[in-house]
Amino acid sequence: MIPYGRQWITDEDIASVVDVLTSDFLTQGPAVGRFEDSIKAACNIPHAIAVNSATSALHIACLGLGLEPGKRLWTSPNSFVASSNVGLLCGAEVNFVDIDLDTLCMCPDKLAQALAEAEAAGTLPHIVIPVHFGGQSCDMKAIHALSQKYGFHIIEDASHAIGASYDGGPVGDCRYSDACVFSFHPVKIVTTAEGGVVTTASGDLATRLDLLRSHGVTRQPDLMTREGDGPWYYQQVELGLNYRITDMQAALGASQMTRLTEFVDIRHARAEAYDAAFADMAVRIQKREAENRSALHLYPIHLAEDGPDRAALRRRLFEFLREHGVGVNVHYIPIHTQPYYQGLGFREGQFPNAEHYYAGALSLPLHPQLSDADQAHVIAMVRDGLKEIGQG
Numbered sequence: 001m002i003p004y005g006r007q008w009i010t011d012e013d014i015a016s017v018v019d020v021l022t023s024d025f026l027t028q029g030p031a032v033g034r035f036e037d038s039i040k041a042a043c044n045i046p047h048a049i050a051v052n053s054a055t056s057a058l059h060i061a062c063l064g065l066g067l068e069p070g071k072r073l074w075t076s077p078n079s080f081v082a083s084s085n086v087g088l089l090c091g092a093e094v095n096f097v098d099i100d101l102d103t104l105c106m107c108p109d110k111l112a113q114a115l116a117e118a119e120a121a122g123t124l125p126h127i128v129i130p131v132h133f134g135g136q137s138c139d140m141k142a143i144h145a146l147s148q149k150y151g152f153h154i155i156e157d158a159s160h161a162i163g164a165s166y167d168g169g170p171v172g173d174c175r176y177s178d179a180c181v182f183s184f185h186p187v188k189i190v191t192t193a194e195g196g197v198v199t200t201a202s203g204d205l206a207t208r209l210d211l212l213r214s215h216g217v218t219r220q221p222d223l224m225t226r227e228g229d230g231p232w233y234y235q236q237v238e239l240g241l242n243y244r245i246t247d248m249q250a251a252l253g254a255s256q257m258t259r260l261t262e263f264v265d266i267r268h269a270r271a272e273a274y275d276a277a278f279a280d281m282a283v284r285i286q287k288r289e290a291e292n293r294s295a296l297h298l299y300p301i302h303l304a305e306d307g308p309d310r311a312a313l314r315r316r317l318f319e320f321l322r323e324h325g326v327g328v329n330v331h332y333i334p335i336h337t338q339p340y341y342q343g344l345g346f347r348e349g350q351f352p353n354a355e356h357y358y359a360g361a362l363s364l365p366l367h368p369q370l371s372d373a374d375q376a377h378v379i380a381m382v383r384d385g386l387k388e389i390g391q392g
Contacts, residue, residue, distance in 0.1 A: 001327045002374045005187030005297075006367045008263070009252075016255040017248050025247045028214075035250035036197070038257035039182070042163070043172030045199045047206035050250060051213050054159045054183030054196035055082040056243035059089055060212040061179045061198050062127060064205050065153045067092050071126035074114070075157070076106045077334040077354040079131040083157050084335050092126070094344075096336055098351040099133075102287040104300065106130045107353070108142035115150045124150055131157040134286050134331075135189070135267075135295030137166035144176035159183035160297035162190055163264040167292065174201045179209075184253055187367075189263050189295055192253035195245050208238070216240030266368040267296035270375060274299055274364065277379040282391040296366060298331055301382075303360035305391055311359040313389045318362060320385040326378050329363045 020031055032050055039048040051057050067073060073087030077096040087094040097114055100107040111128070118124045128147065130138040140156070147154050154177040158164070162182045164171040172180045179202075184195040200206050211218060216238030218224065224235045271288075278285060283301040288294050303310055303317070321328045334354040336346035348355065365378055386392040 001322075001325055002365045002370070002378060003327045003367070004329045004363050004365045006369055007186040007191045008259075008368045009191075010255075010259075013252055013255045016251040020247045020251045023247075027246050028244055029247040031247040031251040031254060032245060035192070035245075035254040035257070038254050039172070039197050039199060042257060042260060043170045043180070043199050045173050045180075045201060047200050047203065049198045049200075049206060049209045049213060050245045050253075051196050051198070051243040052245050052249075053194050053243075054157075054181055054185070055086065056213070056241070057181040057183075057196035057198045058082060058086040058129070058155065058157065060209050060241070060243060061155045061181060061200075062086050062090050062092075063212055064208045065127055065155070065178055067127055072123065073127045073129065074111075074125040075129040075335075076131040076133070077336050077351045078104060078133055078332055078357065079157065079335060080159075080332055081335050081338060081340075083129055083131055084341075087127070095125070096346075096351055096354075097128075098353045099357065101353050101357060103136060103138075104133045104286050104357060105136060105138040106143070108139045108146070111143060112146055115146055119150065125152045127153045127155060129155045129157050131159075132161040132164065132171065134298040134300055135160045135164050136286060136288055137161060137164055137171050137292050137294075140166055140176035153178045156180040159185075159188070159196075161295045162188070163260045164295035165293040171295070172199045174199055178202065179205065184249075184256075189267070189297055190253060190256040190260060192245065192249040192256070195249050195253060211238045212240045213243040214240060215242060263368050264293075264295055267366060268293075270366055270370055271296050271299055273375060274366075274379070278382070281383060282386055283382070299364045299366040300331060301362055301364060302357055303391065305360065306356075313391065314360045314362065316389045317382075317385045317391075320388050321362070321381055324381045324384075326381050327365060330358070330361055331363045332358070334358050 036048040067090040069091035072093045075083045078099045084094045097111045156177045161171045179200045182197045184192040217236050219234045282304045
């Protein structure tokens with residue numbers, strides 16, 4: 001089976017982890033700082049805080065920006081549940097903003113409409129989390145302009161987008177946000193096995209995030225409420241969590257980051273081959289803006305067929321491809337249709353673009369170890385599969 005995503009681990013990556021295993025540090029040691037420095041350099045940002053998952057990164061970013069009961073978080077329904085779950089974990093109310101069917105990212109026009117309605121109702125969000133779906137940045141200039149008008153914070157969920165660029169700079173530089181979050185799960189562009197990072201331009205926010213990831217405990221004298229009892233002394237000054245990343249993970253991440261440009265370049269070459277092959281097929285592909293380079297974590301397609309049988313046709317195509325060795329996947333089941341969220345009062349039909357995309361969506365194999373022969377097989381099977389379901 002050709003997987004839709006796969007890590008690429010080299011001898012150098014393995015050696016970096018072995019070096020940690022034979023050192024004095026396994027958890028919080030010098031490799032964490034090296035990994036954070038690699039992110040800061042790649043994103044042209046002064047602060048990067050590494051944690052044990054992107055979910056943890058989103059959670060502490062929300063906490064650091066003051067999300068709490070009585071406040072609201074808005075995000076995209078076309079995402080993994082973590083993007084909204086972190087709001088609920090903070091005790092906040094969660095809502096969604098529908099996507100644009102071309103970019104598959106949060107639609108600025110729909111956000112503007114929702115904000116105008118929320119202002120009239122007195123229910124404006126405290127935080128908005130745009131999701132850079134598939135590695136393509138949302139329209140951050142438009143979303144940032146709305147934040148200036150309506151007074152909300154922005155956390156970019158860039159779990160798919162390490163190595164992407166927007167408006168002439170790297171995603172993660174936080175020119176249009178308070179913070180940006182990356183994921184380093186094995187199917188992502190760079191991996192630490194499990195791990196996440198928050199970037200921010202704010203020194204005050206970075207200090208708070210550093211506390212939140214490690215129990216709210218500090219040994220820094222300038223953060224303590226009184227002089228310490230001795231060199232062993234520490235204080236808990238926040239209610240924090242144990243979200244620390246290990247030195248083993250960080251060493252792997254720092255090694256992987258040396259090949260970030262190579263990873264993204266290979267993905268672009270593969271995506272361009274897909275683009276050319278699918279130009280005459282009955283599928284739609286995600287719009288990618290030439291001036292804003294996607295990191296191409298995913299290559300999503302969706303059926304051009306808009307009829308009532310769209311979901312059934314997608315299932316037949318999914319099963320055909322799996323039967324023929326193509327490990328397609330589906331990203332994502334709209335969050336508001338999940339049973340837990342239905343229990344909170346959400347219902348199908350509220351965010352029709354996300355639902356429409358999902359009904360016809362497939363994510364095709366895309367990763368640096370995808371061979372020419374494997375990609376040719378994927379393309380041939382998509383073509384044959386479309387014919388099989390009467391869409392060829």
